Amino acid sequence: MNGPTLKVAIIGAGVMGQQHARSWTQVPYATVTTICDFNLDAATKLATEFHAVATASIDSVLASDVDVVSVCIPTCFHTDTAVKVLESGKHLLLEKPMALTVEDCHTIEAAAALSGKLLTIGQVVRFFPEYENAKRAVDAGAVGTPAVVRCRRGGIFPLWGTWFHDVNKSGGAIYDVGIHEIDWLLWLFGPVERVYARSLTESLGEDCKQDFALVTLRHKSGVISHMEACWADPVVSYNAFEIAGDGGLLTHDSRNNATLFISTAEKQEAMSPLADADEPYNKQVAAFAKSIVDGTPLVVTGADGRAAIAVAAAALESSRTRKVVTL
């Protein structure tokens, strides 16, 4: 392709950083040039895979000529890093959840507005084909007018991270897992009027790496949504939803979607592969690259990220106070 080449830096070489790096290499006009992680070994390992430069210094990324940065670091560090990236004049793909507070989201959005650079949030569920299809189907009236919705995500506690069990760093399962459902529910059924939630977040910590949240949302449209965020299963993770309306019912359960199943003495595993171009993380990065290069509207804006955080914050507050929270 003749045209601009996007130089990409990844900040955070953990599980999500690796995913972003792989997805950026799928964009024909983008090159991953820099991998940054305070753990230089982790940065170097990933940089070697992508023939990029490794660094432990965020400042060196800010001072470099990269065009776009994927930020994949613990949620508690999102705001400071996001503001710096935007102030240094780079486009930003910020992993979800956007931040731990609505105020922080406003700060990040203001930095984007001031810099004139694009900001998107990694609400990747909008790019999952089954969730995208539900949006299309509901908008087309496939279930009539929606009335009651159930959705569920998660299972295994993210033991690959060292910070998820600290609610002040991750926000717990509602922020880290439930945020996907919240964004999707807002996308399909509009703003939320009130929230009631119960969760195990209060006992989450070093000694209790388990969280589970049951959240009831009442949308302004009248739709009732029930969502479940799970970090409580030692083995099985899955996602599911159902949308009941006055014209029908749409259901999804990832456990029923296998197109492959392997069974050996060592393991049993179901698989459901997609073409590269249809992989959600690839689609997310491709859509952002397109917005940068030719001005296509963002699929997920900072305001979208903030709206999801507002609901997550209300859910956590409701869970703490045992009171209904009106937004």
Next chain:
Amino acid sequence: MKNIVLLSSAHLHADAYIHELSTVSDARIVGVYDNDAARAEVAGTRYGIPVFPALDAALDASDAAIICSENIHHEMFALEAIKAGKHVLCEKPLATTPEAALRMINAADAANVLLMTAFPCRFSPAYQQFKHLLNSGAIGDIRALRGTNQGMCPGGWFVQKELSGGGAVTDHTVHVTDLLRDLTGSEVESVYCELGNGLLHGDFEDTGVVTLEFEKDVFATLDASWSRPKSFTTWGNVTLYAVGTKGTLEMDMFNQEGMLYSDLKGKVGVQNWGSSIDRGMVAAFVDSLLSGTLHEKAASGTDGLRAVEVVEAAYASTIALQPAKVNHRT
């Protein structure tokens, strides 16, 4: 041999109870009485049993009664049967108000007869195994639960509040509430409910999502919605999911089924091959009649009352828009 009379066949569960009763030795159905004479005739023909023209005569001919009337008439039928010294198995919800349920319980106690609430889910083999696994510590200590009892809207008197007492929340909160009480060994302390009428747009609620807080440190949600459309493959479901300190446990009570894709009916439907939960419950009722004490798995009148109190609190929370304390009667 115990003689059992059916008092009204307004509730569709009468079909299953009559059928299962025919498979139980030591008991027989002696006939049907209904406050709706035309409905009594239909039931008499349908089940091949005598029709009693009067309630007195029906009760005189029997040792016990199964009440399958509209919810609002449960109390009247139960009090009449108890007054005549007959044992009672009453369809759920036990009554439309906790006060009515309490009057039924007190009358049964005073007359020294058995009052059993029809909560057949307790007799499901899947539920029994679920309970056994929880109690044996298979997933550690229980921390949270989630349940559903979603169904198709049954229509008819179920959607007439003056006969049913309420819509989906009245109809479908009580089964799962009863299972959750049975599993936790704890009473519900407070309830929050979101409900609406967005599916059928009637003057009754057809959706209901209920959050329960137990006296023991456990919380749960249950979905009582009539959210299975007419085109759905089956009537509905009863599911449970438990989060314990060591893992999770999931139950889909009626998932022992195959699919039937019928060109004849132009419909996709399920063919359930699981054990009948109604058979277990009816057998336990007859067992109770023979022994003179309620079967260990059976739900008592008080169990029925506790579920009705939760329904009451669910509705109260929708007015206050905050969780409502459950008012436990004694």
